[in-house]
Amino acid sequence: MKLTITFDRLRWEEKALSEAAEAAGIEVSLVDVKGLVFEVPKKRPEFGDVVLQRCISHYRSSLLTRALEGAGMQVINSQAVAEVCSNKLATSIALSNAGVPTPRTFLALTSDAAEEAAEKLGYPLVLKPFTGSWGRMVTVVRDRATLESLIEYKEELANPQEQHMYYLQEYVNRPPRDVRAIVAGDSIVACVHRIAPPGEWRTNVARGATSEAFKPDAELAEVILKAAEAVGGGILGVDAMEPESGYVVHEVNNTVEFKGAQSAVGFDIPSRLISYVAGSARR
Secondary structure, eight states: OEEEEEESSOOHHHHHHHHHHHHTTOEEEEEEGGGOOOOTTOOOGGGOSEEEEOOOOHHHHHHHHHHHHHTTOEEESOHHHHHHHTSHHHHHHHHHHTTOOOOOEEEESSHHHHHHHHHHHOSSEEEEOSSOOTTTTOEEEOSHHHHHHHHHHHTTOSOHHHHSOEEEEEOOOOOSEEEEEEEETTEEEEEEEEEOOTTOOOOOGGGTOEEEEOOOOHHHHHHHHHHHHHHTOSEEEEEEEOOTTOOEEEEEESSOOOHHHHTTSSSOHHHHHHHHHHHHHHO
């Protein structure tokens, strides 16, 4: 088979996936999509049998995947999965509808409605952008005065999706860590705790969190796989928290980073992901 790995920023993960594909005897190409021009819906034969889509940009990823699938090509992850995972509101809805435990969430379409939603949730709460990664613009709101300041800031943003609309979640009391599971299809490839650095409540590796591998118990494994299935499956990063009341999933990542997880486990994550890709192409 021939595999194309598309990217708009070449990270450690894309290089590792390419090396794993080569080691498995797969013809592989790394393609920077920023220079591509598509005539739609014509197929690009040079892209081979399957495309592993690894663009960071939400809109670039969405449009590229739509163009490739429109030409009849197989893309991992699919456009449908990308649309759910790249929008936090869509993810919350998919998880809730599938019966996956997830934080209580409110959508507000005006600043006044955001203040009303906050009163229903109670403080502290978490204010998040609808799209984004690495914990950017994710804020703990501890009181009404802080919320009013954040609303004033958001109302000045250029992005219309973020300017007047609000995604609010309950603040989950948990240990200073969360769970990151790397999932491929119906298998959990790796599972780690991401431990927040001192003075930081967010557990993103990009913000200095460290990773420790562990084996999920049966309950957590079931929640993780159910969450992956809820968004449509593929190669995903499922993030969960561990409050006293039980596991809750707060995010599912479409273009998952796993450098931090790889540093904590004793096996090769990219090889296992490439094995899944090869199997998907054969199917």
